[in-house]
Every structure is written in C-alpha cells, then in structure tokens.
C-alpha cells in the first residue's frame with residue numbers, strides 16, 4: 497500500500513468510527529475547507545515592517561530570537577508568505593500592519609499613509625487568491641511614547657487619531673477591491689510602567705478618540721478593538737483593558753478581538769466566546785500561545801486552543817468568528833513557525849467539528865452527567881488524525897511530518913542565503 501492508499505483506508509475506518517457516535521466526517525471536511533485563517537504578516541520579519549523612518553521597536557511588544565533568514569523587504573516577505581500558503585490546506589487571508597506598506601523607499605510618516613501605499617499589496621493578494629486584513633500601527637514610532645490615542649497631549653493624540661482614520665480608509669479600499677470586508681484591528685500599547693493616579697482620565701480620553709475615529713461608517717471594512725493585560729515596560733496599567741473594550745464594543749457594536757495571550761494565565765478565553773456572541777456583532781481571534789506571559793510563542797494544538805475552537809463550533813458561530821493568528825517567534829525557522837501555527841489551529845477546529853455534540857447534548861438534557869463526561873473523554877481518542885491526514889491528502893499537501901523537509905529545502909535554497 498502506498499502512503500495515499502493508507503491514508504484513504506484509515507479515513508474509511510475513521511469515518512465509520514465517527515458515524516457510530518453520530519458524526520459525519522465528509523461534512524466535517526467541507527466545513528474545515530471553508531475556514532479561512534487570517535495569517536499575520538509579522539511572523540516573517542519579527543514585526544519590523546518596511547518604513548524608512550526611525551523604528552523604535554517594541555511599544556509593549558517584543559520579538560525575541562535571532563534565527564537567520566528573516567524577510568528583509570517586501571519581495572522576500574511576499575515570497576515567504578507564498579511558500580507558507582503552498583504548505584497548508586485551505587484559502588486564507590493575510591493580515592497586514594500599516595508599517596508593511598509599499599513605501600518605495602520613501603519616508604512616509606504614519607499621518608501621511610494612503611491607500612496607494614497598499615495598491616501593490618492588493619494586486620499581489622488578488623493574484624495569489626488571498627484576502628487582506630489590516631492593522632493600524634501606533635508602536636515603534638518617535639511619537640509612540642507610553643500614550644497614543646489616550647494621550648492628554650492634543651498634538652500626539654491627534655497624530656494617532658489621524659493615523660487610525662487613514663488606516664480605516666485603507667481597510668475600506670482593501671475591502672472594496674477584494675469584494676470582501678477587510679477586518680481592521682486596532683491595538684494600542686497605551687499604559688503606564690508605574691502607578692498612575694489617572695486611570696479614569698486616560699480611559700475617558702481613549703473613549704473620545706475612538707468615537708472620533710469611528711465617526712465615518714464604512715461598508716467594506718469592519719473595526720475590531722483589541723485589549724491587553726499589560727505590555728513590556730507598561731506593567732502597572734493598560735488603558736485599553738478587556739473591561740474597557742468589552743464595554744466599548746458592546747455599547748458601540750464593535751468587534752472585540754480576543755488575543756489568547758492577553759489574559760491572566762488561568763483565565764479561559766474559550767468561555768468568553770458565548771458571552772461576546774450575545775453582546776457584540778462578531779468576534780476576532782488572535783490565536784497565540786502565552787508562556788508565563790504574553791510571549792507570543794508559536795501556536796500549538798494545546799487544550800486552550802482546542803477549547804477555544806470547541807466553543808466557537810458549539811455555538812455554531814463559525815460565520816461570526818474571524819480566526820487570526822498572532823505570534824512572532826524569531827528563534828526558529830519563521831516559515832516553519834507559520835506552518836506549525838496554521839496547522840495547529842486547523843487541527844483544533846477539525847477536532848471541534850468532529851465532536852459528537854448531538855449525543856453529548858442528549859446526555860446533558862437527560863441529566864446523564866456520567867455519560868456526558870465519559871463520552872467527552874472517549875472523544876479525545878477518536879481517530880481525528882486519520883481525518884486530518886485525509887484532509888491534507890485531498891488538498892495535495894504533505895502528510896504528517898513530511899512538510900519538515902519542504903521547509904528545510906526552502907531554508908537551504910532561500911532563507912539561509914539572506915545575510
């Protein structure tokens with residue numbers, strides 16, 4: 497039997513096994529095929545971007561590691577993303593930050609950015625069958641400081657309001673061009689390293705800035721707002737906390753972004769899904785992996801990600817939840833980092849889609865809690881990996897660990913030559 501025949505056979509067995517618990521694997525595969533991930537562009541170059549301005553880095557975030565071969569320019573970044581998408585199944589999106597504009601060697605300040613700086617991205621994305629998402633960038637700039645949109649200094653604040661408005665217009669143009677809404681994420685690092693006696697004031701200013709930014713209603717873009725627990729060098733206070741954005745999102749009907757690294761480590765992000773679905777229009781996810789803090793390690797198939805996917809699927813909310821990735825590990829092969837995280841997220845959703853939820857809910861409705869727990873436990877051992885391998889085979893991508901060699905080859909031929 498060759499590898500593909502084995503995969504086929506294993507799938508047939510898995511299909512029967514799942515049918516016994518009331519799950520249709522063929523239907524599951526169709527659903528998985530339609531899940532698009534919003535792939536973050538910034539794993540390719542450690543959140544550097546292509547600005548010809550002084551880049552001050554950080555702003556509450558930090559990529560660590562110096563693995564060779566990072567993308568140094570727009571062509572290399574595109575090449576890397578093209579490679580990534582050939583190694584994974586499905587149709588996906590690319591999430592760009594404003595600092596990744598095609599500035600053609602010119603110094604374009606953040607309050608000068610225009611849709612034209614993203615024209616070549618739109619064209620390229622169209623050719624590659626990718627849709628674009630967008631992010632304003634308020635970190636890594638001489639005017640970033642500790643406070644941007646929440647700054648009491650009108651000059652600083654207005655600069656960032658202007659920037660963010662421009663970004664919304666760019667997102668609108670992207671959405672129009674691709675005939676599919678561009679999701680624009682707004683995350684700012686604003687906070688305080690040490691104790692502040694102005695918690696209320698900064699949040700009030702941020703609310704006003706957001707109201708100003710969101711005055712224009714666009715048709716082809718959607719806004720989402722991302723909270724955080726704390727940033728590096730801003731440990732004592734975060735203006736845009738989860739309470740703040742949840743309140744703002746519920747009141748103003750904006751999408752709240754849940755970054756899985758932005759909460760206390762014992763907090764369940766999965767449990768937030770059903771609540772947000774009730775009070776905000778949609779949800780944006782930044783699937784990441786915090787290690788002790790918001791360390792942005794590569795997403796893997798762990799219980800947190802598996803539970804997150806399950807809550808989305810159990811709530812029948814795949815059409816309302818945008819699944820983005822957000823990590824940046826500079827210590828390993830960056831293409832490999834992408835592929836591991838994409839596959840892990842897809843596997844989590846596959847497992848969620850394969851859950852025998854009808855039977856589980858029957859048990860629950862009947863008060864049969866032993867039976868519910870037993871089936872939940874048994875479901876963990878059902879042959880989901882046979883379904884996964886078959887999904888990869890159907891999509892003509894490498895099965896199992898075979899993609900490691902493909903990434904090694906790309907490293908030999910391409911990334912290792914970048915000095």
Ligand code: RNT
Pocket residue numbers: 538543556557593631683722724755782790822
């Ligand atoms: C930072 C946020 C934010 C960034 C990107 C680069 O903590 O998670 O989403 O990672 O905007």
Ligand code: ZN
Pocket residue numbers: 683722755782822
């Ligand atoms: Zn994030």
